Amino acid sequence: MAKPGHGSDGLELSSLQDLYQQVILDHYRRPRNKGPLEGATHTLTLNNPLCGDVIDLMLRLEGDRIAEVHFEGKGCSISQASASMMGAILKGQTIEQALAIMDTFTRMLHGDADAAADTDLGDLRALAGVAKFPVRVKCALLAWNCLDEMVGSEKPGS
Amino acid sequence: MAKPGHGSDGLELSSLQDLYQQVILDHYRRPRNKGPLEGATHTLTLNNPLCGDVIDLMLRLEGDRIAEVHFEGKGCSISQASASMMGAILKGQTIEQALAIMDTFTRMLHGDADAAADTDLGDLRALAGVAKFPVRVKCALLAWNCLDEMVGSEKPGS
């Protein structure tokens, strides 16, 4: 029989605390850049059919530079916080830079410690705890998948 | 591991010899009453879709008496012998008598010793060995199912 209490509560709790950091809950509850984007040049909606999370991502590109990112959506704290954090980080970046950030972010979500140390990620680093919950990686990436589908092929040389 | 030869060969052999009696093989090889029946009043084809056996049974009724039974068909020795034996036995019987014979025959095929002793069955008694091979009962009954479907409901009081 199972021994209740076996498997230290401390460890779990700390994983969960890493996952649900204050900054994430803050973005979840007070999302930034949420709502319509005037003059959007790109917009795409993606959902995760299995859980029902939806992100509608809107970009305004100026040349190959991202002038503004907004989103609409519903879903868990991870998917919504990730979308909310995106705007501040991507604003003013070239597509190439944005995709590089996405790449670093993805590596961080898969547990790469170097990626997690990369200051380019800004608030997104708070999502490093997702790496311990592999099924939640898709939540954190939902908004980024929109970005990738919209501009991923504009990456030079691809 | 299995011991080859375990389980007396004698017993099996005797079951098989009971099943494939000379009279059955004789009916199988030289079927009686096989071929078209002039003036047939009833005709019905049944098959066993799983094995492909087919019996096409033809009756000539005169009043409620069976004047003649013929069949066409293909299949195993049991289904063909059973159909072949039918003609001699049913000729001249009333429907009621024919159905009574069918009933006795069916009971014999299910192992009823009294039924197997009933001389009304004539050659059909050679099929008593089928009782030890329950999956072959449907072979022995195929022609009889035709009879039953054709005249079963004409049985008085049913």
Next chain:
Amino acid sequence: MDTPDPTLDLETGPAYDIERIRADFPILGRLVHGHPLAYLDNAATSQKPYSVIQAVDAYYREINANVHRGAHELSIRATEAYEEAREVVADHIGAPSASEVIFVRGATEAINLVAWTWGAAHVAEGDEILLTKMEHHSNLVPWQILAGRAGATVRYVDVEADGTLVMDDYDRLLSDRTCLVAVTHVSNTLGVVNPVAEIAQKAREADAICVVDGAQAAPHMQLDVQAIGCDFYAFSGHKMLAPTGIGALWGRREILEHMPPWQGGGEMISEVRLEGFTAAQLPHKFEAGTPNIAGAIGFAEAIRYLQRIGLERVHAWESDLTAYALERLDAVDGLEVFGPRKDRVGVISFRYADIHAHDLATILDQKGVAIRAGHHCNQPLMTHLGVDATARASVYLYNTRSEIDALVDALGLAAKLFGVA
């Protein structure tokens, strides 16, 4: 493999011996993240007792062969076991004859079978198919596909705020344009038990056929399809202790007999020529190809297991547990339970403060508590309830009050992490 006493005794006496029942389910002994598993995701699928696992195992070790091709001992034995399983299923649901029971992969395939055969043959332009707003996608999408192909219209009976059906709306929508009514016996999100006998009766009066989706009912209640009076009853084995990949469709003989076949192939024919084929008799006509033989045998064993305990006793146990769960959940500040408070089964959807259902599920999982989060294949109902996802805890015969306590405790952890008062 360790193999404890595999099956529950025929006589467990008057008390519901929960410890013995739990001991029949090997998975219930495992830990999840260091905690005893509290499996509360039974509406998604149930766990399996030893006797079912072993019935499958024994089939492969002793009699495995293809069925209905009985030229040798194994094939004869496999066919007997498979057809006996059909009898067990038929008896269990009060079907007049085993030949009216068709083995399918699950409720989804059962409903699709009706849509693609009866539906294709009978639903015409301008006809109406009547569903409800609480249907599972499996009892909704097949009809949308059919309607799209046939030029028919799908209409939906409304649902009250507590999730029960608006029967007046049913009366209003049911008309001589209605050719088919399809309704779930029990809601997989709200636990509502629908008045299927009344629905079937009214459908019959309107000359419509009535399909009941029994996926969430069959595991929990004694069924009698004749008493219900419907024309088709669909259910899945895996939600009622049986293996995955097996389920059954019961249909009325007169209707089944006149339905064109659906899938073509081995077993479902009487004769095949280059020019065409003749379909086999029931039930084989609708079972093309090699079936899930081991699954059917496991299904029969699952039903025998349920019968040994007795569905009335299962029902009583679950009712008590559901009442307890509702009481405890209702006492949590900021937690909202959807669905009615009585005449329901133990499928309990809720939301808790502003914590998203997925976050709840992740947190509970760390405490060994398995619940589901999402739309539960019930998107239109979610829209109707004004939520995009709920957390769902669902009980079965082996669950206990202390597992409900574990659920509520784990909600406390979620509250702490999310800073909910």
Next chain:
Amino acid sequence: MDTPDPTLDLETGPAYDIERIRADFPILGRLVHGHPLAYLDNAATSQKPYSVIQAVDAYYREINANVHRGAHELSIRATEAYEEAREVVADHIGAPSASEVIFVRGATEAINLVAWTWGAAHVAEGDEILLTKMEHHSNLVPWQILAGRAGATVRYVDVEADGTLVMDDYDRLLSDRTCLVAVTHVSNTLGVVNPVAEIAQKAREADAICVVDGAQAAPHMQLDVQAIGCDFYAFSGHKMLAPTGIGALWGRREILEHMPPWQGGGEMISEVRLEGFTAAQLPHKFEAGTPNIAGAIGFAEAIRYLQRIGLERVHAWESDLTAYALERLDAVDGLEVFGPRKDRVGVISFRYADIHAHDLATILDQKGVAIRAGHHCNQPLMTHLGVDATARASVYLYNTRSEIDALVDALGLAAKLFGVA
């Protein structure tokens, strides 16, 4: 339960260790009517090794949960195992991507899926569907049903006296009216191996799609669907050591993506509203409802088992055994073997004097020798061969020469009983 060393070692060395392989299959140790079982009905279904039985067993004991609803540990583990199984199947047949592999009940459902989706969408009045006279009912009846609905015509490529395909007839019948060619890779009655790459190539040149029924090929040979060049490849798990109720359809992505869905329900949707639905991405679009999860996991284990032995070695073993069987059967006076003598697999149909196949099967069964008798779901081919039934012995990787000897000995008993000289 007794559980010997469950799996074959990764390295059995260069020799084909038949005794070790046989020891992996629990059923091969049983007696039938007092004789060691000589299971020669492998074309109907194969036996299962411990590792497959135990993979199913372990799934239920340890990680059973519904898939793709990964809110908790069990569901995450079950989903991983199920999707990993898809990868294993895809890799095994050389599919470019696992998302092109759809889990179905078996080859029959796979073929029906193509007929009811691609077929319904693309086959129109006046079109021709090209089959061969050797097709199994499962690759025949679905097309007859489709043709009947669409107003299309089914045509059949002729078969030589020895059972091989008349390729000239294929060239003659293939035309710009042909929209689909469906052909079996290996005949389930005669063991003929068809030139499927050439057939697929010509179909492509004629702008027809090509469906290959691999039910009898997948168990025995290393496949590469890209090398074959067909558009769909259908096969069953149960004939290749896997559980019953699971199989796979491989299809080309471009084609699958443009096919309408077939069965509607949970899993196969992206979004559902009362007004309609959007289908999910591949492969889920074609997997409505709870799949046979344990079956898929067992299927992957069966493939791993075959890979551990190596299909080349299986093939070599079976070729030798087939040659031996043909030699011994050809030496029996009055016995006629159908089908070619080389380039074939070990499915051997024969007739013996005037003893009907069923009688042969009954007699052989008394000696523990399991063969099949009948039309083998191949009625048109039977008609073509001018027989109503054949006896069929079919070998697999665990069969031995002494089992062939047992077959021939038992034929001697049949001769004695029937008084055949």
